[in-house]
Amino acid sequence: MNSQAVGAAPPAAESRLWRRGKWAIPLSVVPLLVLLAYGFRTDPRAIPSPLVGRPAAPFSVTLFDGGRLSLLDLRGKVVVLNFWASWCYPACYEEAPVLERGWRAYKERGVVVLGVDIQDTEEAARKFLKQFALSFPNGPDPTGKISVDYGVYGVPETFFIDKTGRIRKKHVGAVTEEVFTREVERLLRDGG
Amino acid sequence: MKQAALLPILLLPFLAWAAPPPGSVNEDTVRQIAAQLRCVVCQNLSVADSPSEMANQMRGIIRERLKAGETPEQVIVYFVDKYGEWILLSPRPQGFNLLVWVLPFAGIAVGLVAITLMARRWSRRAAAQPVAETIDPATRERIRREMAELEP
Numbered sequence: 001m002n003s004q005a006v007g008a009a010p011p012a013a014e015s016r017l018w019r020r021g022k023w024a025i026p027l028s029v030v031p032l033l034v035l036l037a038y039g040f041r042t043d044p045r046a047i048p049s050p051l052v053g054r055p056a057a058p059f060s061v062t063l064f065d066g067g068r069l070s071l072l073d074l075r076g077k078v079v080v081l082n083f084w085a086s087w088c089y090p091a092c093y094e095e096a097p098v099l100e101r102g103w104r105a106y107k108e109r110g111v112v113v114l115g116v117d118i119q120d121t122e123e124a125a126r127k128f129l130k131q132f133a134l135s136f137p138n139g140p141d142p143t144g145k146i147s148v149d150y151g152v153y154g155v156p157e158t159f160f161i162d163k164t165g166r167i168r169k170k171h172v173g174a175v176t177e178e179v180f181t182r183e184v185e186r187l188l189r190d191g192g
Numbered sequence: 193m194k195q196a197a198l199l200p201i202l203l204l205p206f207l208a209w210a211a212p213p214p215g216s217v218n219e220d221t222v223r224q225i226a227a228q229l230r231c232v233v234c235q236n237l238s239v240a241d242s243p244s245e246m247a248n249q250m251r252g253i254i255r256e257r258l259k260a261g262e263t264p265e266q267v268i269v270y271f272v273d274k275y276g277e278w279i280l281l282s283p284r285p286q287g288f289n290l291l292v293w294v295l296p297f298a299g300i301a302v303g304l305v306a307i308t309l310m311a312r313r314w315s316r317r318a319a320a321q322p323v324a325e326t327i328d329p330a331t332r333e334r335i336r337r338e339m340a341e342l343e344p
Contacts, residue, residue, distance in 0.1 A: 144249025
């Protein structure tokens, strides 16, 4: 009988487009892999602050030792504005001695270190100040207004403000001796 | 006497709910704004959903700014001004961000076109194939034999 039609279908008519384009399927995964490789390697916390280069938002704070300090009163000085909390361990504990040393070394040269304690209890904050014998001005931010004005999303965060009241640098994480000295010296140098 | 004194106290919450004092802020509006903002300490929750102290304070700030007469849009602009676009849970559909909004739909469209084209080609190929006799004579013969055996 008709043995030719038996079994095998006619050779599959693969279109030229299909034959040539087949390799594009595995290849289309490449951009996705590149995107994922990039995405997983970036630090989701490293968000550039839009505030750098802009005037520092004015605020005043009631200090733990009773006084009141306004940022506007510090015009003409280099200000190291540090956001911290007593529960922020270990970063805030690491940088506290650095800030204190920096304050002592530079206070005669027109530098003010100002601590703002956020989302904390007064008792714990006072204990922290005592533990590190911090002598620079320090006060709480009970409403969170100062934190939001400075776009703070965690502690510690430190802003270096120049003599004209402009934010020149935002440092996320514990301030090291090296960062402190470099930034403060830089701001002392420029603008007389 | 005692009960009479108690009554206003018991009613107080209901009164407060029924008639908000003038100059107060609609909590729904606060919630609506908070839902668009990322809680800064918890990354993937909105300010409306986060139980954190920071989110609580941010809700307070939203409330206060509304009370001061700002529109919801102005409140959001304030937060974007301080934190950048990062604070928005859904990126604004403009500029490079448009890609995020357009790409999924573009992908679906491309997929639909590809499926349509392939389905068309397959059905055409199937139609073009002659209906072949797929049973070889030997098998046919065997079926016939076995059927015959089954019959009494």
